[in-house]
Amino acid sequence: MNPPHKKIRDYRDVIDRLEKISRRHKLTLTPIGDAAGYGHFLMTSRNGKPAARPIYLSAGTHGDEPAAVEGLLQWLERGEWRARNLNLFILPCINPWGYEHNRRENRDGVDINRQFRLGSCPEAQLVMRAVRGRRFDLAVELHEDVDSPGFYIYELKAEPPFFGEVIVRVVSKHGPVNRARVIEGMKSKIGVIRPSNFTSRMLRRKKWPLAFFLYTYHTPHKLTFETPGPRPFEVRVAQQIAALDAVTQKFPKLEGRTLSRLPLRGTVTTERDPPTRSASIF
Numbered sequence: 001m002n003p004p005h006k007k008i009r010d011y012r013d014v015i016d017r018l019e020k021i022s023r024r025h026k027l028t029l030t031p032i033g034d035a036a037g038y039g040h041f042l043m044t045s046r047n048g049k050p051a052a053r054p055i056y057l058s059a060g061t062h063g064d065e066p067a068a069v070e071g072l073l074q075w076l077e078r079g080e081w082r083a084r085n086l087n088l089f090i091l092p093c094i095n096p097w098g099y100e101h102n103r104r105e106n107r108d109g110v111d112i113n114r115q116f117r118l119g120s121c122p123e124a125q126l127v128m129r130a131v132r133g134r135r136f137d138l139a140v141e142l143h144e145d146v147d148s149p150g151f152y153i154y155e156l157k158a159e160p161p162f163f164g165e166v167i168v169r170v171v172s173k174h175g176p177v178n179r180a181r182v183i184e185g186m187k188s189k190i191g192v193i194r195p196s197n198f199t200s201r202m203l204r205r206k207k208w209p210l211a212f213f214l215y216t217y218h219t220p221h222k223l224t225f226e227t228p229g230p231r232p233f234e235v236r237v238a239q240q241i242a243a244l245d246a247v248t249q250k251f252p253k254l255e256g257r258t259l260s261r262l263p264l265r266g267t268v269t270t271e272r273d274p275p276t277r278s279a280s281i282f
């Protein structure tokens with residue numbers, strides 16, 4: 001029998017900080033249900049124009065990526081985002097058991113980020129229920145790559161304007177960028193991966209990551225930040241914060257309300273790109 005996993009962080013600290021953030025910055029904190037004995041929360045702000053669709057933010061799908069949760073919390077605590085008049089929809093820690101035990105998977109050993117086609121684990125079901133019927137102008141997931149020497153970003157969007165290069169430029173002032181031409185089996189350019197045949201590749205898979213679920217049903221623009229696991233914690237947190245700042249500063253200027261008027265895909269269409277093999281998706 002495997003030894004029990006050791007608890008190295010306390011999810012109650014996250015909840016305490018969320019409660020303080022919600023009081024201080026006038027966000028609404030709503031319980032959305034329990035999974036594996038942990039309460040899950042949705043945090044929302046409505047500082048933006050009533051007609052504008054919110055920006056989705058989430059972290060902690062993988063419990064061994066702590067700078068993602070910490071970066072999101074610190075960014076919220078600073079409160080500079082308040083001046084940007086944003087409507088926010090935030091799931092701050094999707095895998096609390098993994099966060100406490102520093103494990104990628106949930107308590108049952110399941111990678112939550114492969115369960116978003118069928119909703120086949122309780123944590124994925126909570127997320128799917130929370131976003132049901134909602135549309136986001138933009139969705140951002142905060143992750144870490146335990147092997148990457150530098151920051152990189154996945155961007156899913158059908159056409160320009162794109163954000164990836166701007167974000168990477170800002171983040172590079174706070175730590176290294178992964179400049180490899182291939183990352184996780186996908187073509188990359190100066191830290192930006194924009195998979196061209198992502199849809200056709202994903203449609204053949206049963207195990208959808210949250211990114212593809214959101215991009216298919218809930219948003220026309222999906223970003224995933226990946227900070228470099230081998231770098232110091234403070235550097236990774238600073239990169240997550242810088243990336244969030246960059247995207248929320250640029251967003252209203254580049255997109256504004258124009259995106260809200262774009263129709264969303266009702267169905268998924270298969271692209272014509274030839275299939276390629278990929279090592280992993282996020």
Ligand SMILES: [Zn+2]
Binds near residue numbers: 062
């Ligand atoms: Zn991850």
